[in-house]
Amino acid sequence: MLHLAESQPRTDTETVLSVENLKAYYQMNYFGVSREVRAVDDVTLAIRRNEIYGIAGESSSGKSTLIKTIAGAIQPPLRVVSGSVTFNFAGKPLDVYGAPEAMKDARWRHLSYIMQGSMNVLNPVRRVKHAFHDFAFAHMGLANTAFWGRVREHLKRLGLDPRVLDSYPHQLSGGMRQRLTIALATVCEPEFIIADEPTTALDVLVQQDVLALIKDVQQRMGSSIIFVTHDMTVHAAIADRIGIVYAGRLVEEGPTEDVFAKPQHPYTVHLISSLPRLGDVTRRKALPGKPPNLSDPPAACRFHPRCPLAVDRCRTENPPLVPRASGRVACWRAGEAEVS
Amino acid sequence: MFKILRDLLRYNTEFLIGFVLTGAIFLFAAAHFFAPYPDNAIYMLPPDMPPSAEYWLGTTSRGQDVLWQMSAAIWNTMTFGLTVTVISRFLALAMGMTSGYLGGRTDQALMTINDTLIALPNIPILLLVYFVMRDQMSWPILALTAALLGWNYDARLIRSVALSLRTREFTRHAVFAGMSVPQILIRQHLPYVMPVIFFTAMNNLIWAIGLEVTLSVLGFSDINRPTVGGMIYWANQHQAIIAGIWWWIAFPIIAIVLLFLGLFLLAISVNEYIDPRSRLSRMGG
Numbered sequence: 143m144l145h146l147a148e149s150q151p152r153t154d155t156e157t158v159l160s161v162e163n164l165k166a167y168y169q170m171n172y173f174g175v176s177r178e179v180r181a182v183d184d185v186t187l188a189i190r191r192n193e194i195y196g197i198a199g200e201s202s203s204g205k206s207t208l209i210k211t212i213a214g215a216i217q218p219p220l221r222v223v224s225g226s227v228t229f230n231f232a233g234k235p236l237d238v239y240g241a242p243e244a245m246k247d248a249r250w251r252h253l254s255y256i257m258q259g260s261m262n263v264l265n266p267v268r269r270v271k272h273a274f275h276d277f278a279f280a281h282m283g284l285a286n287t288a289f290w291g292r293v294r295e296h297l298k299r300l301g302l303d304p305r306v307l308d309s310y311p312h313q314l315s316g317g318m319r320q321r322l323t324i325a326l327a328t329v330c331e332p333e334f335i336i337a338d339e340p341t342t343a344l345d346v347l348v349q350q351d352v353l354a355l356i357k358d359v360q361q362r363m364g365s366s367i368i369f370v371t372h373d374m375t376v377h378a379a380i381a382d383r384i385g386i387v388y389a390g391r392l393v394e395e396g397p398t399e400d401v402f403a404k405p406q407h408p409y410t411v412h413l414i415s416s417l418p419r420l421g422d423v424t425r426r427k428a429l430p431g432k433p434p435n436l437s438d439p440p441a442a443c444r445f446h447p448r449c450p451l452a453v454d455r456c457r458t459e460n461p462p463l464v465p466r467a468s469g470r471v472a473c474w475r476a477g478e479a480e481v482s
Numbered sequence: 483m484f485k486i487l488r489d490l491l492r493y494n495t496e497f498l499i500g501f502v503l504t505g506a507i508f509l510f511a512a513a514h515f516f517a518p519y520p521d522n523a524i525y526m527l528p529p530d531m532p533p534s535a536e537y538w539l540g541t542t543s544r545g546q547d548v549l550w551q552m553s554a555a556i557w558n559t560m561t562f563g564l565t566v567t568v569i570s571r572f573l574a575l576a577m578g579m580t581s582g583y584l585g586g587r588t589d590q591a592l593m594t595i596n597d598t599l600i601a602l603p604n605i606p607i608l609l610l611v612y613f614v615m616r617d618q619m620s621w622p623i624l625a626l627t628a629a630l631l632g633w634n635y636d637a638r639l640i641r642s643v644a645l646s647l648r649t650r651e652f653t654r655h656a657v658f659a660g661m662s663v664p665q666i667l668i669r670q671h672l673p674y675v676m677p678v679i680f681f682t683a684m685n686n687l688i689w690a691i692g693l694e695v696t697l698s699v700l701g702f703s704d705i706n707r708p709t710v711g712g713m714i715y716w717a718n719q720h721q722a723i724i725a726g727i728w729w730w731i732a733f734p735i736i737a738i739v740l741l742f743l744g745l746f747l748l749a750i751s752v753n754e755y756i757d758p759r760s761r762l763s764r765m766g767g
Contacts, residue, residue, distance in 0.1 A: 249660040262651035267673040277659035
């Protein structure tokens with residue numbers, strides 16, 4: 143019944159997740175006033191096996207909506223308007239919005255989720271072991287003793303004393319709780335993990351520890367991870383490839399090193415320029431303006447009101463996401479901006 | 483559990499008094515199983531005897547021993563109250579939790595029922611049920627009817643807790659992991675709601691006992707089954723006050739006042755234990 147990730151042939155070029163022309167809008171219609179927030183607009187991306195894919199973008203750029211849509215964890219008023227999300231679990235394609243039953247079975251077994259603010263994902267009034275039982279037991283198909291053996295072994299590998307199973311969440315430190323939620327998300331050895339800002343609430347030391355842990359677990363299991371955070375330094379530390387999201391659209395994508403060394407999109411250039419560098423004491427420039435209102439986004443290229451390089455074409459024609467250098471970029475003037 | 487009980491007894495005078503009172507009344511009520519006379523037998527003893535060494539609390543005009551009558555009466559009244567409490571707790575839990583968790587139309591529908599029941603007066607409805615079902619009326623049916631009227635306020639309370647639980651991270655996590663709605667409600671949310679249930683149970687018990695006494699005093703219950711209200715009903719029927727048989731009325735009233743007092747003290751002290759804020763203010767923090 144149980145197919146472990148280790149027993150499968152692993153080819154790093156195999157696509158695990160493909161998202162095609164995905165559009166997900168918040169559609170609200172209250173008291174005769176309808177509003178549509180285009181939080182995910184025409185996103186196409188593919189994630190390979192054994193890869194950590196970072197998604198970066200500022201607050202309210204639609205990062206969280208994008209991964210919620212990918213995970214199939216959406217509720218009205220958020221709706222998928224068009225496009226598809228297809229996983230490839232154990233060699234079988236799985237359409238997230240086409241096969242809800244199969245998707246339900248795949249949850250946690252093949253696809254798990256490390257949540258934003260994951261310090262609070264454990265129920266404060268129940269012992270930790272109940273969380274493991276509730277989330278993982280049904281998906282693993284093991285007998286009771288075998289299951290708890292696996293859980294204990296897994297905790298030990300993640301540097302946790304199996305005795306934590308008998309504690310309540312408030313009895314554990316923040317770092318332990320974070321490890322525990324990672325343990326919870328990885329105990330079934332899923333092929334795909336979605337991590338939504340898992341390190342945002344932690345101080346840098348614990349953050350480093352947690353990142354190392356995630357990377358370690360990922361490499362051992364050969365799973366793929368979507369890692370979402372607004373913190374570019376975290377991306378630099380962990381991601382293999384990065385996708386930059388601006389106002390609900392993917393504007394640039396490429397291998398981490400290339401994105402940091404030679405960013406193509408003016409927005410990415412600004413992101414990279416804003417990072418502090420050792421020895422450099424000049425003041426960092428903030429990008430003027432603010433993220434656009436997604437219920438009424440700017441026409442054509444959504445970045446043009448804030449873009450120093452904007453030309454007339456940017457105001458009339460939306461740039462497609464086209465292959466360029468080692469990645470893809472959506473800009474009419476790609477590669478022209480310089481990192482300061 | 484025993485540690486909590488020990489600490490409450492040691493540090494909380496209200497709890498101590500409430501516990502001793504309620505415990506003593508319970509033991510007294512349980513003693514009716516060893517009563518020398520059957521509960522509903524009448525004219526077994528000389529009527530209208532004042533309290534004496536032989537009949538400690540006197541005898542009634544119906545020739546019953548007030549002491550043993552009261553013992554059985556309190557037992558029956560408490561059984562009624564507990565039945566109402568248990569049934570209405572289940573209703574309040576089910577309604578409040580599903581309504582708060584599911585939200586939307588389910589919430590609207592359930593809360594409309596709830597608010598309608600809150601607006602309806604209880605006593606007239608119970609009287610109506612009694613008259614309609616007069617021949618089949620027994621205490622379990624009366625208890626069920628009372629329970630159907632006694633869950634609404636607490637359902638609202640539980641719904642408000644469920645509303646906040648619904649948006650917590652662990653709930654979203656559980657949904658993502660594929661737990662079904664009943665699983666989430668029972669395994670994730672119920673432990674959170676239990677303290678609310680315990681506290682409201684005390685209040686509900688007091689309410690249910692009060693209701694039973696009211697109905698029985700008016701004669702709207704099975705009058706042959708000894709209850710506290712039933713004793714007062716019979717005493718009134720025999721004009722005990724005018725006849726000077728004060729012990730027939732006085733002792734049941736004293737007993738029910740003591741029971742109320744005990745339950746009330748338990749309720750407020752348990753609340754103090756459950757609500758950290760009042761615990762802190764008690765500690766002077």
